[in-house]
Amino acid sequence: MQPKNSLDYHKVFSKIGSQLEHTDNLGEVASYIPELFNVDPKKFGIHLSTVENRHFDYGDSKERFSIQSISKVLSLSMAFKLEGTALWERVGVEPSGNAFNSLSQLELECGIPRNPFINAGALLICDVLVSHLTNPKEEFIDFVRALVGKDNINYCERIALSEKEHGFRNAAMVNFMKSYGNIKNDVEEVLDFYFNLCSIEMSCAELSQAMMYLCSNGINPLTNEEVVTPSRAKRINAIMQLCGFYDEAGEFSFKVGLPGKSGVGGGIIAIHPKKYSIAIWSPRLNEKGNSYRGMKILEFITTQTKSSIF
Numbered sequence: 550m551q552p553k554n555s556l557d558y559h560k561v562f563s564k565i566g567s568q569l570e571h572t573d574n575l576g577e578v579a580s581y582i583p584e585l586f587n588v589d590p591k592k593f594g595i596h597l598s599t600v601e602n603r604h605f606d607y608g609d610s611k612e613r614f615s616i617q618s619i620s621k622v623l624s625l626s627m628a629f630k631l632e633g634t635a636l637w638e639r640v641g642v643e644p645s646g647n648a649f650n651s652l653s654q655l656e657l658e659c660g661i662p663r664n665p666f667i668n669a670g671a672l673l674i675c676d677v678l679v680s681h682l683t684n685p686k687e688e689f690i691d692f693v694r695a696l697v698g699k700d701n702i703n704y705c706e707r708i709a710l711s712e713k714e715h716g717f718r719n720a721a722m723v724n725f726m727k728s729y730g731n732i733k734n735d736v737e738e739v740l741d742f743y744f745n746l747c748s749i750e751m752s753c754a755e756l757s758q759a760m761m762y763l764c765s766n767g768i769n770p771l772t773n774e775e776v777v778t779p780s781r782a783k784r785i786n787a788i789m790q791l792c793g794f795y796d797e798a799g800e801f802s803f804k805v806g807l808p809g810k811s812g813v814g815g816g817i818i819a820i821h822p823k824k825y826s827i828a829i830w831s832p833r834l835n836e837k838g839n840s841y842r843g844m845k846i847l848e849f850i851t852t853q854t855k856s857s858i859f
């Protein structure tokens with residue numbers, strides 16, 4: 550028998566087209582690197598994967614885009630698995646309330662980033678991974694491929710290079726943390742790894758599959774392997790809830806009511822623990838750097854299905 554919640558998703562997905570007609574497509578496509586600006590702003594895709602392995606999608610759900618900071622969820626998961634709770638001596642779990650690339654907070658807090666999703670924190674996570682892995686780029690992309698179940702998930706060289714050419718603030722942050730002894734490896738190696746992580750390309754269908762372990766107690770449903778323990782899956786979801794949307798995490802919680810993470814490529818991933826993972830892509834960003842339509846349609850979905858974590 551079809552689970553009741555699947556029927557609800559089917560109904561709500563059938564209304565997305567008309568809902569989009571009533572939703573503005575405001576905001577701007579990220580332009581801080583030319584490679585990101587080159588995207589059709591009308592693109593819109595969405596894919597929901599349930600723990601019963603049912604799938605619902607709409608629009609450009611199979612087209613790959615730059616997942617940008619959404620990869621920070623995956624790098625955090627891998628670093629947490631490798632480093633364990635010692636990780637939290639070097640990075641906090643508090644919302645920052647500041648822009649993702651702010652330097653001032655880092656100075657006030659002596660080189661300990663507020664959380665793993667602001668840039669400073671994600672750079673710190675890259676440093677942890679560089680310490681643990683022999684070939685960080687290869688091993689990380691293999692980790693992601695196993696979550697998606699596809700061998701052809703890749704970094705985008707053009708975007709990574711473009712990130713590097715414009716990555717002065719990120720370079721400043723790593724150097725700054727290094728001055729406090731909180732970065733252990735070569736600054737250039739950490740930055741190179743970070744820029745590559747930002748450049749990974751995936752479709753909504755692939756992203757929602759990749760994140761299924763966060764709604765399945767840490768288990769990758771494709772392989773039945775443990776990605777992180779159930780307790781760590783809980784903690785990663787908690788950090789997404791509090792810190793996943795730059796300084797708009799409160800707004801996302803308030804309107805959507807799910808843990809999630811956005812990226813400046815216009816993607817958002819949201820998790821309903823024990824139920825589903827949903828990925829959405831619409832490139833125009835609001836003032837805070839989150840997908841304008843993505844936020845609105847996710848709010849529509851949790852409102853229509855009357856289901857959130859609250």
Ligand code: GLU
Pocket residue numbers: 616617618619649650668712719747811812813814
């Ligand atoms: N690649 C970006 C940067 O470090 C991250 C963008 C994002 O937050 O999605 O500047």
